[in-house]
Amino acid sequence: MVMPALVELHERGLLPERWRLVGCATDRWDDEAFRARLEDSLLSSEQGLPEDWTEVARRVRYAGGGFTEDDPGALPEVLARTHRELNDEGDGEPLVVHFLAVPPAAYPAITRGLGRHGLTAGARVVYEKPYGTSLADFEALDALVKEVLTEEQVFRIDHFLGKQAVQAIYALRFANRLFGSQWDARAVEQVQIDVPEDLDVAQRAGFYDATGAALDMLVTHLFHVASQVAMDPPWNVDDPDAIVAARDAVMTAFRPLDPATDVVLGQFEGYTDIAGVAAGSTQDTFVAARLWIDTDRWRGVPFVLRTGKRMARKAQRITLVMRPPEGPLADAVAEPNTVEIDFSGSGAVAVGVTVNTPGPAPALAYAHTELDLADVPGGEPISAYASLLHDVLAGDRSLFTTSHCLRSSFTAFAPLQGPGRPAPLSYAPGSWGPGEAERLAAPHGWVLERRRG
Numbered sequence: 001m002v003m004p005a006l007v008e009l010h011e012r013g014l015l016p017e018r019w020r021l022v023g024c025a026t027d028r029w030d031d032e033a034f035r036a037r038l039e040d041s042l043l044s045s046e047q048g049l050p051e052d053w054t055e056v057a058r059r060v061r062y063a064g065g066g067f068t069e070d071d072p073g074a075l076p077e078v079l080a081r082t083h084r085e086l087n088d089e090g091d092g093e094p095l096v097v098h099f100l101a102v103p104p105a106a107y108p109a110i111t112r113g114l115g116r117h118g119l120t121a122g123a124r125v126v127y128e129k130p131y132g133t134s135l136a137d138f139e140a141l142d143a144l145v146k147e148v149l150t151e152e153q154v155f156r157i158d159h160f161l162g163k164q165a166v167q168a169i170y171a172l173r174f175a176n177r178l179f180g181s182q183w184d185a186r187a188v189e190q191v192q193i194d195v196p197e198d199l200d201v202a203q204r205a206g207f208y209d210a211t212g213a214a215l216d217m218l219v220t221h222l223f224h225v226a227s228q229v230a231m232d233p234p235w236n237v238d239d240p241d242a243i244v245a246a247r248d249a250v251m252t253a254f255r256p257l258d259p260a261t262d263v264v265l266g267q268f269e270g271y272t273d274i275a276g277v278a279a280g281s282t283q284d285t286f287v288a289a290r291l292w293i294d295t296d297r298w299r300g301v302p303f304v305l306r307t308g309k310r311m312a313r314k315a316q317r318i319t320l321v322m323r324p325p326e327g328p329l330a331d332a333v334a335e336p337n338t339v340e341i342d343f344s345g346s347g348a349v350a351v352g353v354t355v356n357t358p359g360p361a362p363a364l365a366y367a368h369t370e371l372d373l374a375d376v377p378g379g380e381p382i383s384a385y386a387s388l389l390h391d392v393l394a395g396d397r398s399l400f401t402t403s404h405c406l407r408s409s410f411t412a413f414a415p416l417q418g419p420g421r422p423a424p425l426s427y428a429p430g431s432w433g434p435g436e437a438e439r440l441a442a443p444h445g446w447v448l449e450r451r452r453g
């Protein structure tokens with residue numbers, strides 16, 4: 001994720017003139033071996049190898065031997081050398097960004113190590129999600145991070161907040177009375193945030209079996225997308241503090257999940273046969289949850305969230321299911337109106353409406369239409385990671401999460417990690433997950449699944 005984003009920024013001229021990438025992992029490769037690995041992974045990525053790969057590769061360094069408090073491996077020495085190199089190339093103190101794209105269990109040792117080995121001065125540190133693995137673990141990590149770093153140095157990333165169409169919600173709501181005036185419990189019956197994935201977990205079985213769908217995706221990405229949909233209007237969309245405050249406020253109103261009635265977990269058949277997955281693992285690879293948000297705007301409206309691996313297809317969609325009409329045609333309407341945001345890629349906005357069928361015998365029909373944001377003239381879509389990495393370099397924190405917000409999301413999530421956690425139900429690979437999840441989206445069902453089969 002990080003390397004393609006860096007290459008994207010480089011190709012668009014959005015990186016500082018003098019930049020370097022220092023990779024750090026346990027393997028004791030040299031720079032050339034690391035470059036070869038990056039080259040392979042870029043070649044097999046959607047983006048491909050940049051035209052000026054030689055120029056990019058020239059800027060890549062590698063520090064092996066891992067990095068912990070007790071043993072920092074080669075990182076301090078390679079960073080010091082790189083620093084000198086950059087100073088020789090021009091004026092101005094280089095900015096160091098430590099990007100922790102590692103499992104959450106590694107954060108405490110790395111954080112302590114950054115402090116102990118003198119690598120924090122003037123640096124920014126990006127923590128991947130999940131930032132903590134439970135409420136207690138989050139609190140411990142948060143206290144440790146605050147001992148070592150100032151809040152201005154910390155960037156807790158959740159790349160779904162950087163997706164273009166997740167950000168496009170502001171324009172939809174706040175620049176269009178048509179949508180903005182309907183964005184509440186009076187008009188909306190249900191909100192669906194549906195992120196099925198057809199992807200397997202075999203490439204990252206160790207991480208995945210220690211994490212599971214609910215921790216990997218629900219308390220992180222899906223809760224954050226829910227907060228973007230549900231937030232009250234910030235006092236100024238151009239003020240990062242206003243956005244952060246609006247997101248924090250709505251997350252405080254997330255009601256703790258009730259696992260007995262509002263959560264269905266699943267595990268795809270064959271999961272425990274994957275190398276790296278513990279024998280008899282009860283880890284979830286699917287989660288569907290009904291979240292209640294106790295604000296005046298949303299009280300009584302279920303937010304139904306769903307994601308899972310090896311499902312029927314990949315999609316990322318927010319659907320506002322609107323309440324039925326009142327008046328003379330109320331009984332003739334077969335399908336609810338929908339306002340939809342496809343937040344994969346550069347995104348799309350769609351509506352489902354009831355229209356008249358043209359012809360001699362007028363009848364009502366349901367029609368669905370979609371506006372691809374990539375077709376908006378002048379658009380130059382940027383990937384979520386590139387956009388967020390650019391924000392880190394610029395020091396813009398509006399799309400990064402705060403401790404307050406993560407405390408609220410782990411508090412709402414906590415019941416699912418207690419004794420009430422339901423056992424995962426089995427589902428067939430290539431399906432939409434356990435049938436039991438259907439009831440959470442009642443009465444209309446999961447819109448994405450119904451429409452696309």
Ligand SMILES: NC(=O)C1=CN([C@@H]2O[C@H](COP(=O)(O)OP(=O)(O)OC[C@H]3O[C@@H](n4cnc5c(N)ncnc54)[C@H](OP(=O)(O)O)[C@@H]3O)[C@@H](O)[C@H]2O)C=CC1
Pocket residue numbers: 001024025026027066067100101102103104105106128129130159204206207216
């Ligand atoms: N994969 C994805 O699609 C996405 C992942 N993320 C997040 O990124 C992070 C990493 O995920 P992913 O890359 O899939 O996970 P991996 O299991 O593939 O781990 C990535 C790297 O972490 C290093 N690592 C593992 N354990 C430790 C440790 N104890 N100390 C130091 N380094 C360690 C490994 O280095 P080595 O091989 O040297 O041990 C490995 O190269 C997670 O927090 C995940 O939530 C976020 C968005 C998308």
Ligand SMILES: O=C1O[C@H](COP(=O)(O)O)[C@@H](O)[C@H](O)[C@H]1O
Pocket residue numbers: 159197199216
């Ligand atoms: O963080 C993660 O996100 C990916 C999905 O992200 P996308 O933007 O590439 O669609 C998910 O597959 C992975 O399990 C999770 O760790």
